[in-house]
Amino acid sequence: MQTGKLGQAFFNRELRMDAHPHVTLEDVARAAEVSLATASRALNGTTKVRTDLRERVLAAAEKLAYTPNAHAQALAGASHRTVGVICHDVSDPYFAAIARGVMRVAGDNGLLVMLASTFRDPQKEIAYISMLRAQRASAILLVGSGFEDKAWERALAAEIDPYRRGGGQVAVVSRHRSLRVDSVQPENKEGAAALAKALLELGHRRFAVLTGPRALTTVVDRLAGFRETLAEAGVELPESAVVEGAFTRDGGHAAMSELLARGLDATCVFAVTDVMAIGALTALRESGRSVPDDVSLAGFDDIPVVRDLSPPLTTVKLPLEELGERAMELAFRGNRGTRSRVLRLPGEVVVRASTREV
Amino acid sequence: MQTGKLGQAFFNRELRMDAHPHVTLEDVARAAEVSLATASRALNGTTKVRTDLRERVLAAAEKLAYTPNAHAQALAGASHRTVGVICHDVSDPYFAAIARGVMRVAGDNGLLVMLASTFRDPQKEIAYISMLRAQRASAILLVGSGFEDKAWERALAAEIDPYRRGGGQVAVVSRHRSLRVDSVQPENKEGAAALAKALLELGHRRFAVLTGPRALTTVVDRLAGFRETLAEAGVELPESAVVEGAFTRDGGHAAMSELLARGLDATCVFAVTDVMAIGALTALRESGRSVPDDVSLAGFDDIPVVRDLSPPLTTVKLPLEELGERAMELAFRGNRGTRSRVLRLPGEVVVRASTREV
DNA sequence: ACTCTACCTGAAAGCGCATTCAGAAAGCGC
DNA sequence: GCGCTTTCTGAATGCGCTTTCAGGTAGAGT
Numbered sequence: 215m216q217t218g219k220l221g222q223a224f225f226n227r228e229l230r231m232d233a234h235p236h237v238t239l240e241d242v243a244r245a246a247e248v249s250l251a252t253a254s255r256a257l258n259g260t261t262k263v264r265t266d267l268r269e270r271v272l273a274a275a276e277k278l279a280y281t282p283n284a285h286a287q288a289l290a291g292a293s294h295r296t297v298g299v300i301c302h303d304v305s306d307p308y309f310a311a312i313a314r315g316v317m318r319v320a321g322d323n324g325l326l327v328m329l330a331s332t333f334r335d336p337q338k339e340i341a342y343i344s345m346l347r348a349q350r351a352s353a354i355l356l357v358g359s360g361f362e363d364k365a366w367e368r369a370l371a372a373e374i375d376p377y378r379r380g381g382g383q384v385a386v387v388s389r390h391r392s393l394r395v396d397s398v399q400p401e402n403k404e405g406a407a408a409l410a411k412a413l414l415e416l417g418h419r420r421f422a423v424l425t426g427p428r429a430l431t432t433v434v435d436r437l438a439g440f441r442e443t444l445a446e447a448g449v450e451l452p453e454s455a456v457v458e459g460a461f462t463r464d465g466g467h468a469a470m471s472e473l474l475a476r477g478l479d480a481t482c483v484f485a486v487t488d489v490m491a492i493g494a495l496t497a498l499r500e501s502g503r504s505v506p507d508d509v510s511l512a513g514f515d516d517i518p519v520v521r522d523l524s525p526p527l528t529t530v531k532l533p534l535e536e537l538g539e540r541a542m543e544l545a546f547r548g549n550r551g552t553r554s555r556v557l558r559l560p561g562e563v564v565v566r567a568s569t570r571e572v
Numbered sequence: 573m574q575t576g577k578l579g580q581a582f583f584n585r586e587l588r589m590d591a592h593p594h595v596t597l598e599d600v601a602r603a604a605e606v607s608l609a610t611a612s613r614a615l616n617g618t619t620k621v622r623t624d625l626r627e628r629v630l631a632a633a634e635k636l637a638y639t640p641n642a643h644a645q646a647l648a649g650a651s652h653r654t655v656g657v658i659c660h661d662v663s664d665p666y667f668a669a670i671a672r673g674v675m676r677v678a679g680d681n682g683l684l685v686m687l688a689s690t691f692r693d694p695q696k697e698i699a700y701i702s703m704l705r706a707q708r709a710s711a712i713l714l715v716g717s718g719f720e721d722k723a724w725e726r727a728l729a730a731e732i733d734p735y736r737r738g739g740g741q742v743a744v745v746s747r748h749r750s751l752r753v754d755s756v757q758p759e760n761k762e763g764a765a766a767l768a769k770a771l772l773e774l775g776h777r778r779f780a781v782l783t784g785p786r787a788l789t790t791v792v793d794r795l796a797g798f799r800e801t802l803a804e805a806g807v808e809l810p811e812s813a814v815v816e817g818a819f820t821r822d823g824g825h826a827a828m829s830e831l832l833a834r835g836l837d838a839t840c841v842f843a844v845t846d847v848m849a850i851g852a853l854t855a856l857r858e859s860g861r862s863v864p865d866d867v868s869l870a871g872f873d874d875i876p877v878v879r880d881l882s883p884p885l886t887t888v889k890l891p892l893e894e895l896g897e898r899a900m901e902l903a904f905r906g907n908r909g910t911r912s913r914v915l916r917l918p919g920e921v922v923v924r925a926s927t928r929e930v
Numbered sequence: 931a932c933t934c935t936a937c938c939t940g941a942a943a944g945c946g947c948a949t950t951c952a953g954a955a956a957g958c959g960c
Numbered sequence: 961g962c963g964c965t966t967t968c969t970g971a972a973t974g975c976g977c978t979t980t981c982a983g984g985t986a987g988a989g990t
Contacts (some may be wrong), residue, residue: 254978289975289977290976
């Protein structure tokens, strides 16, 4: 495995699996006094094996605590069932929820999931795909917004294309589809538009937005949906009311603080993700402002915890787990055609107490 | 791979990796007009290869988008670097934080992580270990509280022992160490004791506790530490003031509701995990009670979000990511001795606004 | 009882790679 | 320029398993 790409290893110890050699199929066959082929067949049930022989094999396998070597099986041509999932950070509730959906489907289907966190390092994403390719994972799921960067997409394609040519399935979740693969996408733009509409209906006219990195497609879409809907209502969202921050709780906190420092004159703040909204909420509280009395706050995603905030957060509910489940289906259902399939899942505005009428 | 254990598959389509056969080392060697052995050596750098030959090989590999087959490598004896992590639910912030630590270390060391969620199904835990064993993962990490069940521990050992005999490393995180393997454990009992002391110092004398399943060792330890410290101070914690619930937000919500229904007469409620505390907090709010004015609330773990609650939660801060990191070190540092190593990481009481002096 | 057809079983090939072993080339002293 | 050692290269082996392929055995048909 070419792993050097992922950084300096500090574990130099070689951990070979041959301390005591593993029990092999041959051991089982010998113990059961049958041929290797028969042992294999008895264990896999691919062909009928005389009952007494099969039982002898099963008994021997049990007694020796035999477990087939998945590598040998894979090499010998058996389909091995493992999925690779690449996300930015498992500990982000947004990805965690999607991963949950993935894991559920995987568990129900005897699939092993290899989960990798890139910590938003594009290099790592590439490196992980390469590793997953080496593992001959049957499918790779790319979860999370990609970058709007042509060079980057090209580098990605250089890994993905050979993988697919080799028969690998690829699906992306919540990501721009410049990669021509199957994808399942939340309706970010529509969701943001619906949210904007709901906020307008509450009477708000002066808005501010806390965005994540503007290069992320998710940010672009949500911002566009929000802004355009305001524009249609004749409400302008000046660039000075848009603050960019990291896609994290602290990013939201910092962005909100920045906004407050600039002198907040909006009656409603929209954070493009719930995670950022959580940071923003705390920043507002720390500044002595009350939500929603002094300012309304809305997020996006509806990660589980936001309903337990005080006040509970108005947001756009996304079917996060379903996003993961659908992606798995897409990947394992296989794609006969040449066109990439796109599954769009709508969000739903959930108005809670963090926004009020003005 | 024997995967039947994990339930009914609904994906019947065979996804073989041979749609277009993968580029092999032999292809590269042929393209570079060198022998297979030379190509292997050039790519791995194990032995010196004449410069021009190496460059030809590298160029050919690049051109053909060659990726070694990790299965073949593993089978041929190369150590393959993959870790298996088994937890209850990735989307639980507690596990997510630990997983984050694991992933960070993995990423820095070129390790691939196979993450499995058991959804608290003991059968699945066993099945996953079996799969990981089949994959010849270099190490397996068991994250999360085990059950106090002898039969169950025995079944587990039946998987673990052969794995270790084969040279596999095992480490457990936050789990009773009836399994004689390396472990890293938060000081649950001590932490709960320290929390109890802090709450006593705030003047509280009537307590209630929201626990998770009493069979979980984590619950047992935290409850014991809490209760014993109260007892030392002459404060009794009657069983009627202890409510058991699921180890989830909803479990905490339900348990708190139950407690309220019984007629809460405590001035302070301790939820054995932050996740449960979050549910409890909402239940209290829904009942019209103010935290901390009407009742104080404390949790355990210090998952990231609790500081953003209103009021921020008093809790016992555990070094969650470090738990994961240490486990990885334990696993990959290897264990020369016969005794299993135990790493205990202390918690620290963090008093926030959810508890007040009475 | 004898042949023909199913049905099983076992020997052997091969999956893609790392690595050993023997041999070839190159470098050295004289 | 010859014989030596030192490097490097390539053919061949084996990792553990699945899967042909070629028997072999038993049962059916007459």
